[in-house]
Amino acid sequence: MVKKILIMNDFLKISGLSARIDDNGTPKEILRGLDLVLPKGEVHAIMGPNGSGKSTLSYVLAGREDYEVTVGEVTLDGADLLAMEPDERAAAGVFLAFQTPVELPGVNNATFLRTAVNAVRRARGEEELDAVAFLKAVRAETKRLHMSDEMLKRNVNVGFSGGEKKRNEVLQMRMLQPRLAILDETDSGLDIDALRVVADGVNSLRGPDFSALIITHHQRLLDYISPDRVHVMAKGRIIHSGGPEVARQLEAQGYAKYLTAEAAA
Amino acid sequence: MPAVTETRETVESLGSTSYKWGFETEIEMEIAPKGLSEDTIRLISERKDEPGWMLDWRLKAFRAWQQMEEPDWQKPKFPRIDYQDAHYFAQPKKKPGPKSLDEVDPELLRTYEKLGIPLHEQALLAGVESPEGEEARMPVAVDAVFDSVSVVTTFRKTLAESGVIFCPISDAIREHPELVQRYLGSVVPAGDNFFAALNSAVFTDGSFVFVPKGVRCPMELSTYFRINARNTGQFERTLIICEDGASVSYLEGCTAPMRDENQLHAAVVELVAMEEASIKYSTVQNWYPGDENGRGGIYNFVTKRGACRGRNSKISWTQVETGSAITWKYPSCILAGEGSVGEFYSVAVTNNRQQADTGTKMIHLAPNTRSTIIAKTISAGQSDSTYRGLVRMMPRARDARNFTQCDSLLIGNHCGAHTVPYIESRNMTARVEHEATTSKISEDQLFYCRSRGLSEEDAVGLIVNGFCKDVLKELPMEFAVEAQKLLQISLEGSVG
Numbered sequence: 081m082v083k084k085i086l087i088m089n090d091f092l093k094i095s096g097l098s099a100r101i102d103d104n105g106t107p108k109e110i111l112r113g114l115d116l117v118l119p120k121g122e123v124h125a126i127m128g129p130n131g132s133g134k135s136t137l138s139y140v141l142a143g144r145e146d147y148e149v150t151v152g153e154v155t156l157d158g159a160d161l162l163a164m165e166p167d168e169r170a171a172a173g174v175f176l177a178f179q180t181p182v183e184l185p186g187v188n189n190a191t192f193l194r195t196a197v198n199a200v201r202r203a204r205g206e207e208e209l210d211a212v213a214f215l216k217a218v219r220a221e222t223k224r225l226h227m228s229d230e231m232l233k234r235n236v237n238v239g240f241s242g243g244e245k246k247r248n249e250v251l252q253m254r255m256l257q258p259r260l261a262i263l264d265e266t267d268s269g270l271d272i273d274a275l276r277v278v279a280d281g282v283n284s285l286r287g288p289d290f291s292a293l294i295i296t297h298h299q300r301l302l303d304y305i306s307p308d309r310v311h312v313m314a315k316g317r318i319i320h321s322g323g324p325e326v327a328r329q330l331e332a333q334g335y336a337k338y339l340t341a342e343a344a345a
Numbered sequence: 346m347p348a349v350t351e352t353r354e355t356v357e358s359l360g361s362t363s364y365k366w367g368f369e370t371e372i373e374m375e376i377a378p379k380g381l382s383e384d385t386i387r388l389i390s391e392r393k394d395e396p397g398w399m400l401d402w403r404l405k406a407f408r409a410w411q412q413m414e415e416p417d418w419q420k421p422k423f424p425r426i427d428y429q430d431a432h433y434f435a436q437p438k439k440k441p442g443p444k445s446l447d448e449v450d451p452e453l454l455r456t457y458e459k460l461g462i463p464l465h466e467q468a469l470l471a472g473v474e475s476p477e478g479e480e481a482r483m484p485v486a487v488d489a490v491f492d493s494v495s496v497v498t499t500f501r502k503t504l505a506e507s508g509v510i511f512c513p514i515s516d517a518i519r520e521h522p523e524l525v526q527r528y529l530g531s532v533v534p535a536g537d538n539f540f541a542a543l544n545s546a547v548f549t550d551g552s553f554v555f556v557p558k559g560v561r562c563p564m565e566l567s568t569y570f571r572i573n574a575r576n577t578g579q580f581e582r583t584l585i586i587c588e589d590g591a592s593v594s595y596l597e598g599c600t601a602p603m604r605d606e607n608q609l610h611a612a613v614v615e616l617v618a619m620e621e622a623s624i625k626y627s628t629v630q631n632w633y634p635g636d637e638n639g640r641g642g643i644y645n646f647v648t649k650r651g652a653c654r655g656r657n658s659k660i661s662w663t664q665v666e667t668g669s670a671i672t673w674k675y676p677s678c679i680l681a682g683e684g685s686v687g688e689f690y691s692v693a694v695t696n697n698r699q700q701a702d703t704g705t706k707m708i709h710l711a712p713n714t715r716s717t718i719i720a721k722t723i724s725a726g727q728s729d730s731t732y733r734g735l736v737r738m739m740p741r742a743r744d745a746r747n748f749t750q751c752d753s754l755l756i757g758n759h760c761g762a763h764t765v766p767y768i769e770s771r772n773m774t775a776r777v778e779h780e781a782t783t784s785k786i787s788e789d790q791l792f793y794c795r796s797r798g799l800s801e802e803d804a805v806g807l808i809v810n811g812f813c814k815d816v817l818k819e820l821p822m823e824f825a826v827e828a829q830k831l832l833q834i835s836l837e838g839s840v841g
Contacts, residue, residue: 142796146788170798182793186811192797195807200798235811252797 090155091120091291092260097152098316099140110136112316113152118260121288125302125327126295128313129335134295135179137313138264141293142176143169156260170196171203173259177249177266184236189248192236193218197255221254224284226277242269250281261285261292267301279304299331312338376577377434383407386546389434393515393549396522406535406545413539420731420763421671421700423644426609432577433547488513488552488568490581500564509562509593510555514582517553524555528586532615532652532679540611541648544580548613551581556591556622565821567596578609585615587622589655594625594821607635607670612647620655620682625663627820628676629828632668634835637726639698642670649676653685653714661688662705663819665828667835670699675733677706680714680745687716690816692828694809694835695728695760704734704765709742709775718749721813724760725836731763738775745772751781754812756805756836806833 099111110133118124128134140147141154143166154161156172164172184192198208209217222229225247237245246266253261263282267275282292282305294305302310302324310326311318312335320326320338377388386407390400415426487500488511504511510521518525535545552568570581587593610632616624626649635642645668651660662676672695678687689705707716722730736747753762764781786808794804810817810829817825 142792144792144796165801166792166795167798167800170796174796176796178793182787182789184790184793184808184811186814187807192794192807195803196794196797196799199800199803203798256797 090117091122091157092116092118092161092293093153093155095153097137097140097154098150099136099147099152100150101136101147107148109150110147110316111140111152114313114317116311116318118291118293120291121286122308123282123286123292123294123305125307125310126293126313126318127297127310127327127330129339132313133316134313135264136316138176138179138262138293138295141169141262142166142174167199168203170256171200173257175253175256175258175261177246177253177261177263179264179266179268181237181240181245181249183238185238187236188232189234189236190215190218190232193232193252193255196252200256218251218255221251224254225251225281227251243271243274246270246278247274250278254281254285259289259291261290262295263292264295265297266294267296267298275301276304299327302327314339374435376432379432380429381431381433381547385433389547389549392434392436393518395515395518398522398526399518402530402535403546406542407547409536410539410542410546413536413542415539419673419702420729420733421673421702423607423671426644428543431609433580434549435577436549488566490550490552490568490570504563507563508557508560510553511566512553514551514553514584515549517555517584521553521555524586525553525584528584528615528617529582530615532617532650533613533648538648540646541613544582544611544613544648547578548580548582551583551612552585552595553583554585554593554595556587556593558588559590560588561591562593565594565596567598569598578611580610581612583612583614584617585624585626586617587619587624587658589620590622591619592623592625594627596627596629596821596824598629598631607642607644609644609646610669612649614647614649614676616649616651616660618651618653618655618658618660618682618685621657622655623659623661624651625661625821626651626676627824628662628664628666629820629824629831630664630666630668630672631831633670634668634697634699635670637697639670642699643668645669645672645674647674649674650679651677651687652679653682653687655682655685657684657686658682659686659688661686661690661819663688663690663816664692664703665816665820665831666691666693666701666703667831669701672699672701672703675704675706675735677708678716679708679710680716680742681710682714683711684713684715685711686714688819689716689718689720689734690819691720691732692723692813692816692832693721693730693732694723694832695725695730696835697726697728699726699728700730701728702731702733704732706735707737707747709736709738709745709747711741712743712745714742714745716745716747718747718751719815720749720751721816722751722753722762722764723756723809723812723832723836724753724762725756727759729761729763731765733765733767735767736769736777736779737767738770738772738777740771742772743774745775747775747777749777749779750815751779752812753781753783754809755783755785802833805836809833809836 094114094116097111097114100107100109126134136147149162194214201208227247266278307324310322310324312320383404386403390403501512533541536542554566556562585595618624632643632645653660660678666672680687687707693701693703695701704720705718718734720732722732724730732751738745751764755762762783766779768777770777790808791804794807809832817828820828
């Protein structure tokens with residue numbers, strides 16, 4: 081009974097996670113025994129210098145095959161996340177907003193979105209959306225995100241500006257209704273208006289059944305999406321965790337303090 | 346990268362099991378003894394009840410063929426074919442050309458049912474016409490060719506009312522000799538090349554279409570080819586003629602049982618378009634491709650050529666080639682009429698050990714002629730695919746234009762793609778453009794799709810269909826969906 085309650089609270093639980101990537105024949109360790117707990121309904125930020133392994137963490141959570149998990153565990157609502165295929169993770173409610181969204185030439189954006197939404201709905205045992213219901217749902221979202229309908233007719237991310245790509249990611253996120261959203265530097269390259277729109281896209285999803293990991297370099301996004309906790313990441317591990325104030329300290333003082341403390345330890 | 350090993354293993358484990366059309370039909374056949382001689386040709390001609398001029402034409406082609414060498418300039422190599430070790434005539438014993446469902450051998454009907462020809466089409470195949478006032482859902486007339494013999498042709502009567510002739514070519518030889526004599530061999534002469542000469546000598550059936558002056562053919566025409574008998578070659582002959590201002594859209598589909606030995610399919614297709622006429626010829630080729638080790642499969646060595654004879658005439662080839670052990674063909678256009686237009690849209694998919702050497706020839710003879718070539722090549726497994734194309738601008742082809750685009754998509758690290766464009770321009774005012782790209786389905790694209798909930802197969806299907814979109818949109822709408830599914834099935838398991 082006690083255990084069950086624990087699992088409920090630890091919606092996403094990462095324990096001792098190490099992962100490496102093949103770097104031209106030599107394995108390169110990127111995550112080195114990372115621990116993190118994200119309770120249900122909370123939004124956490126992960127900040128850290130370049131090369132600390134933030135993006136790797138997001139890829140490993142979403143199931144990218146290039147990364148080999150050498151040791152450690154990840155559970156999502158008690159289920160072994162690492163044992164799932166990427167599409168199974170999507171069905172289980174994981175969504176990764178890519179730092180660099182991928183172009184799919186010749187693939188219509190609306191078709192892609194509808195295929196994805198229905199694949200996920202099918203896997204979740206929900207009824208698929210027909211063309212009319214889908215269009216209605218997607219129009220409501222594009223309006224919210226200040227996107228033109230014309231973007232639905234274009235090929236996925238092909239010829240999109242940086243800002244358009246990021247909005248498109250948020251659109252996908254909203255349509256797929258994840259339980260765990262991972263936003264990998266979604267704020268980079270956004271002007272202030274776009275930043276507000278993206279933040280609203282996330283904030284309006286907040287609730288008891290929505291958790292998020294926001295990976296960012298800057299305090300800026302966190303002004304709009306206030307996190308429940310902030311984790312500092314360096315050299316493949318979480319080296320410090322605290323409340324929203326950590327982000328403001330980082331913005332003022334940089335990572336030096338944590339990095340020297342880590343080196344001394 | 347571990348994905349490569351996995352890809353190879355998956356592809357190997359998959360093998361030919363994904364070919365869903367590989368069954369055999371038990372049916373009583375009349376089969377000529379093995380071997381090819383003048384006697385064989387006389388037998389074919391006699392069985393088909395042909396007039397003397399047809400036999401003479403065949404014999405002339407046969408004598409020409411005997412003087413010819415099997416070509417070997419193509420990229421796919423194959424063991425020498427023993428032309429004496431095959432049957433050249435096989436037909437279901439039941440008399441061809443039944444008028445009602447009862448007269449079609451039920452085994453044949455079951456075959457077409459199993460082939461998954463959509464239900465509405467089956468109803469048509471069975472020759473059952475819709476009740477008065479109730480429109481058939483998809484008005485497509487079908488000629489079903491089983492081992493080179495036409496077994497059913499639907500809607501012949503309806504088509505005849507608008508003056509369109511759609512029948513097995515063996516019927517046309519007897520019933521419309523003046524048309525056949527005038528056009529047969531006029532685009533692809535009997536001695537044109539080794540395989541065309543062989544076809545001219547021994548062809549047993551195929552489709553004949555004649556659309557008279559000013560008539561737009563009221564429905565899609567389609568021929569469904571099925572190879573069934575063992576050790577037989579398949580040699581069909583298709584002849585389509587559109588008189589001034591006439592137009593037609595025609596589609597061919599094909600499948601064959603799985604067998605360990607290779608079977609030769611050497612067809613000839615001739616198209617003739619007169620002034621302002623338009624012919625759209627679409628192919629969904631799905632012959633048995635052989636197993637994962639390259640054993641068995643059809644040798645698809647076909648000569649297809651269209652002549653734009655009249656002013657502003659147009660011939661458009663669209664092909665989706667997913668089957669056959671070796672595909673070797675170049676559907677071509679001879680642009681002889683001023684302002685005539687030739688088009689070639691192609692998707693060629695090879696997987697496992699399949700090989701393809703395909704493309705087109707656009708021969709610009711007249712002023713202001715235009716041609717467009719869009720060729721998409723997808724290679725997976727250990728397959729190899731070549732686009733080979735010729736664009737020739739002759740001295741009279743003033744202001745002629747060509748645009749060519751060749752794109753290759755590679756899946757995995759063991760396949761090959763090649764582009765061999767030949768361009769000859771003998772007119773200073775002619776303009777020829779050629780664009781080519783080669784790309785791989787990237788891990789990034791696959792992961793992106795999968796992270797959005799798409800299965801691997803759906804992800805590959807989506808990316809490949811996106812890659813082929815420019816070609817698929819040229820197919821008649823009813824068949825575009827089928828072609829998309831076929832692409833996906835052909836590539837099943839090609840990504841690890």
